[in-house]
Amino acid sequence: MKKVLIANRGEVAVRVIRACRDMGIATVAIYSECDRAALHVRLADEAWPVGPSAPRESYLRIDTIIEVAARSGADAVHPGYGFLAENPDFAAACRDAGLTFIGPSPEAITMMGSKTAARRAALAAGVPVVPGTEEPLDDRTADADVLKVAEGIGYPLMLKAVAGGGGKGMRMVSAPAELPPALRAARSEAQSAFGDGAVYLERRLLAPRHIEVQLLGDHHGTVLPFVERECSIQRRHQKVVEESPSLAVGPDLRRRMTSAAAAVAKAVGYTNAGTIEFLLDTGGSFYFLEMNTRLQVEHPITEMVTGVDLVQWQIRIARGERLDLDPERLLAPQAHAIECRIYAEDPDNGFMPSPGRILGLRVPQGPGIRDDSGAYEGGEVPIFYDPLISKLVTWGETREHAIARMKRALTEYEVRGIRTTIPFFQWMLTDEDFLAGRFDTGFLDRKLAASRNRVLHAGDAAHEDLAAIAAAVHLFTGPAAKGGPGAAASRWRDTGRAEARR
Amino acid sequence: MTFDVEIGNTLRTVTVHRKGQALHVDVCGRAHIVDARRIGECQWSLLVGAGETTTPVVSVDVALAAGATPGAFDVHLAGRMIPVQIRPAGAFGRQRREGGSAAAAGPQRVVAPMPGKIVRVLVKAGDEVKARQGLVVVEAMKMENELRAARDGRVRDVAVAEGQSVEAGAVLVIVE
Missing domain, CATH: 3.30.470.20 (ATP-grasp fold, B domain)
Structure with missing residues (x-):
């Protein structure tokens, strides 16, 4: 491995660049339009543009990133976290292009990416899972059947999207009457967020x-x-x-x-x-x-x-x-x-x-x-x-x-x-x-x-006095090098006049 | 030179004048002697003493960041960040003082801080709202963000609906 393309930005791209440098491996950064001067671009050995600022048009473009990897002569790809890191298609595309994907196999990503398949894998390994449904409940499952399953698990329970993450498509249900409306809401949220309306039920643990x-x-x-x-x-x-x-x-x-x-x-x-x-x-x-x-x-x-x-x-x-x-x-x-x-x-x-x-x-x-x-x-x-x-x-x-x-x-x-x-x-x-x-x-x-409405930054009165002193000293002294109090005062007069004209 | 300094809801009158190497700074009648050394354009090392005759020894490392409006600064000191509004005392200053806090001037136009999508509208025209009460929820940067009223008032207009996409700077709600 001589040259690694880092398919990410921000602090994690910097982290990977540093690890590569520690090992004497060359680095290729990618960047979107707004990231031209980002730290990962400045620190990498090479940096290649991959498109406009919206993630969908740059950091999520599998085709563009694979092409950049080939043109730059990189032999491996590190995905960081987020963006394409848990996308099995990206891991597979790297493999197909002859690039080493620095992460698990596409098969492992696919299996553990499905919450129900992952639960089955855990159970098969003898590891307890939160009591819940083993099969996804898709849109065709009748409410009555879901209620029956829920009874077996016990309330309160969590309703979660199979393809979910980040709290989307997730609902707490504390009694049977709440289940049908929660089911409708979670399914539609999961459908719009992940393109998959399938959900599953899980017992809600107290204070986990x-x-x-x-x-x-x-x-x-x-x-x-x-x-x-x-x-x-x-x-x-x-x-x-x-x-x-x-x-x-x-x-x-x-x-x-x-x-x-x-x-x-x-x-x-x-x-x-x-x-x-x-x-x-x-x-x-x-x-x-x-x-x-x-x-x-x-x-x-x-x-x-x-x-x-x-x-x-x-x-x-x-x-x-x-x-x-x-x-x-x-x-x-x-x-x-x-x-x-x-x-x-x-x-x-x-x-x-x-x-x-x-x-x-x-x-x-x-x-x-x-x-x-x-x-x-x-x-x-x-x-x-x-x-x-x-x-x-x-x-x-x-x-x-x-x-x-x-x-x-x-x-x-x-x-x-x-x-x-x-x-x-x-x-x-x-x-x-x-x-x-x-x-x-x-x-x-x-x-x-x-603590709602509490102002977190509030210092005590002594700190506020010091802040007032600092601001006053700053304005009194005026800009560095040129001008003194007079310059500051005249800038203030200008501002005052401008305000008055409005 | 005298300034009005507003921090939170408290207004302080601060007078600064030079005596030799030192600055004498009076904050609402509390005298201080300040040895100010500039570290950078907006950075200072201050040594502060209470009263006009003490040796200033309390070390305060300060950095200021100018805000979007004239006179608005985020003052960083002692591991804290204190937002400050400062203006010279005088005609312009007094006019503001009589109006109460700086935020009280004119109707509040709540604008989208960045491009995003309106997830929820929490108020309607004519509603009475309290300071810091939520008005609309905008989804941007992968997070839902609640935009709040700066002060008590009445909603004059709601310019957006749930589900609508908005550009940065778009007026969402007007509170008067």
């Missing part, structure tokens, strides 16, 4: 945690699981804070969950990096939820507590190398790591996306800090894509140490010109329940609902 297990599988039959990640801190089904290990998982449970995850992956002949997601209930029982057949956003925390470079291993596995890591080391975390996903969103305005130019950037530094970012000072956060600008990861000897470092890092982190979720994390990291580890997947949405 989202715990997941990272895996690597090579082409020689070895599958190795890693210490779990705790991903229960979610806003509207999207993870925002992850940590490893989980406070809720002791050595015995860890042994059982990681063995179960490896069993599922082995049963489907899984290769490369993947993640098995579980729900863990309050009684300590865990259930297979789904498998993500790609590198995860939150992979750095696993790297931090095990010392393993997952992206490098993805590449080595794709080259046919043997996975010769010590399995015990992967299950014995050496530290505690936590990640905050820094988004270009305004937490004081309902997490409204806040795209635009980054006028100033100060990235935290010092012991225990890692910042995986696609941003730079003067760079643009475009409106077309997921507004993730950076993943801030800290690690420490204990959970408290890691959290203390995260608080310090967030204080140092300064992104000027756009709003970010940094103040939200500063608020969250002082929450007593979070600090005590008392949370489940509904925790954050409940906290946010309870």
Whole structure:
């Protein structure tokens, strides 16, 4: 493998470029119109245009990307996460074009991409799934039949789209009377979002945690699981804070969950990096939820507590190398790591996306800090894509140490010109329940609902005094180098006159 | 030179004058002495002392980002981001002060911050709304975003319907 095309953008493209560079492999970036000056383009050895800014016309164009791979002389493709990462047609197109796809086989992506097929695979491997239907309920299934199935599972239950994801086509049903209308709504939502109206039923667990297990599988039959990640801190089904290990998982449970995850992956002949997601209930029982057949956003925390470079291993596995890591080391975390996903969103305005130019950037530094970012000072956060600008990861000897470092890092982190979720994390990291580890997947949405209308960025009066002093000093002094107070005052007079004329 | 500085709903009167190397800054009668060192175009290292005779030693690292309107700044200091509205005190300033907060001038035109699709319309013309109450939900950048009222008022007009696609800057709702 001499040259890798990275079929992605943003921080994950930068992450893959760095892994390639560590290994002496040349990199090919692709970019849409608005990403011409993006960080992944600037860092790569080559960069090729693939179309207009809309993802459908650029980063999702399988034909264009395969053509660029051929013309650039790349011999492998890394899909990152999102975009085409879990599209079996893309993995197959790479294979057909003679390119090494740095990920699982198209067959594995297809099987684990169907929620019902994945559940069957888990059951076949002897791994418990959340009690529910094994066969999809398509549009032709009569309401009466669905009600009968629901009775067998028990209420409350979740109605989910077979092809679903991201909370779409998902409904909670707490009594039989609610089922028919919920069924209609979920089917139509699933039909319009995924082109497939099939749904299935699942019992709703009370106060579950989202715990997941990272895996690597090579082409020689070895599958190795890693210490779990705790991903229960979610806003509207999207993870925002992850940590490893989980406070809720002791050595015995860890042994059982990681063995179960490896069993599922082995049963489907899984290769490369993947993640098995579980729900863990309050009684300590865990259930297979789904498998993500790609590198995860939150992979750095696993790297931090095990010392393993997952992206490098993805590449080595794709080259046919043997996975010769010590399995015990992967299950014995050496530290505690936590990640905050820094988004270009305004937490004081309902997490409204806040795209635009980054006028100033100060990235935290010092012991225990890692910042995986696609941003730079003067760079643009475009409106077309997921507004993730950076993943801030800290690690420490204990959970408290890691959290203390995260608080310090967030204080140092300064992104000027756009709003970010940094103040939200500063608020969250002082929450007593979070600090005590008392949370489940509904925790954050409940906290946010309870704190409605609270302004997260608010400093106390002393900080406001300082902000007032700073703004006044800034205007009093005027622009750097040229002019003093007079210049500032005259600019203000001009503005005042302009306002008056309106 | 005297400024009106608005943070949240609080208005501060701030007076700055130079005495030798130092700046004397009065905030609503609270005197400060400030040693200001410029780090960049919009970055400062301030050493601040309370009162006019102390040695300024409290170190405050500050960066400012200008907002979309004149006098609007996001002030970053001590790990916080504090939105500030500043203007020289005077005719222009006083006129604004009498009107209350800066947001109170004229009807509020709620515009789409980016291209997207209207998912839900939560109000209709004639509705009374409270500050920060949700008005419309726009789907953009893969997320649903609720646009809210800046202050109390009455909905004058709803210019969009559910399911409609909108361009950036399109007026969605007018609150007066």
